[in-house]
Amino acid sequence: MPRQARLDKPGTLHHVIIRGIEKGDIVKDDVDRGDFIDRLGEIVADTDMRIYAWAIMTNHAHFFLRSGSFGLSRFMRRLLTGYAVSFNLRHKRYGHLFQNRYKSIVCEEDAYFNQLVRYIHLNPLRAGIVKDMAGLDRYPWCGHGVLMGRVKQAWQDRAYVLNLFGNNTKEAGKAYREFVRKGIEEGKRPDLVGGGLVRSMGGWSNVIAMRRHGDKEVADARILGSGEFVDRVIKEADAKIKYQFSEKEREKEIEKTMQAMCRHAGISVQEIRSGSRRRPVSMLRAEIGKRLFKEYGLPMADIARRTGITTSAVSKMLNPISVG
Secondary structure (H helix, E strand, O other): OOOOOOOOOOOOEEEEEEHHHOOOOOOOOOHHHHHHHHHHHHHHOOOEEEEEEEEOOEEEEEEEEEEEOOOHHHHHHHHHHHHHHHHHHHHHHOOOOOOOOEEHHHHHHHOOOOOOOHHHOOHHOOOOOOOHHHHHHHHEEEEEHHHHOOOOOOOOOOHHOOOOOOOOOHHHHHHHHHHHHHHHHOOOOOOHHHOOHHHHHHHHHHHHHHOOOOOOOOOOOOOOOOOHHHHHHHHHHHHHOOOOOOOOHHHHHHHHHHHHHHHOOOOOHHHOOOOOOHHHHHHHHHHHHHHHHHHHHOHHHHHHHHOOOHHHHHHHEEEEEEEE
């Protein structure tokens, strides 16, 4: 069955779930966790993405975010590719780190915003990483501590979430914490991990009742929301497809970018691709590689092909760190 396209436009809420390949670890220790979060913060600062909730687990991670003009796909590609290269270098491993495709679920804000913030932030407690709410309040690898004011992460949109719970930070923090505490007894909440008819209708009992009455509801596995919301998102996505750049047009934009950078530096594109090790050429090649990675989200193999060097050289160029 072919994969369905991502649903995204500026302002769209996404619950994003990433998993390690074959259920493997995506972090080994706090150095890895810090690297992941530092990269996330850097990309958020460079873009107009808004992060409301997050949790870094051992073999997976959750993010609840609002997409901006930069686009979810480019954002995630830049984050995951850069981190995977760093992780592999540090742990002297090779190959893929993440499952080939992260999961992104478009979410209806009014019905699910608070529920998803709570669900994501309870992950460390449900997994037994922390023992109780007091431990969760101080846990540094989850957005709950940021909302409680115990952990500092300037890139997390703390104000937006707390404003939903009260008019001042202190009272809002108390109300939010109580809301999270009450969610402990609800367990894993599989209804919040994906879209579709059962989730849109609030469970199988409602689906059965709907069918008994002969009612119909629009559903889509990529969307968490009511049938009306699902229908609107799909129609907007269909309309957007008509105006997207074709692959041919995207290729022209990439080529124009490379030519403009080469013209400005007085170096030909041919020399960049020739593998020349002249210092000015190497420096420009690195600038081009980083720009193609950041702005177009090109994989390292593609950057290597366009710049006349090996994939491992691109890896070192994008992540100039030493391995001890």
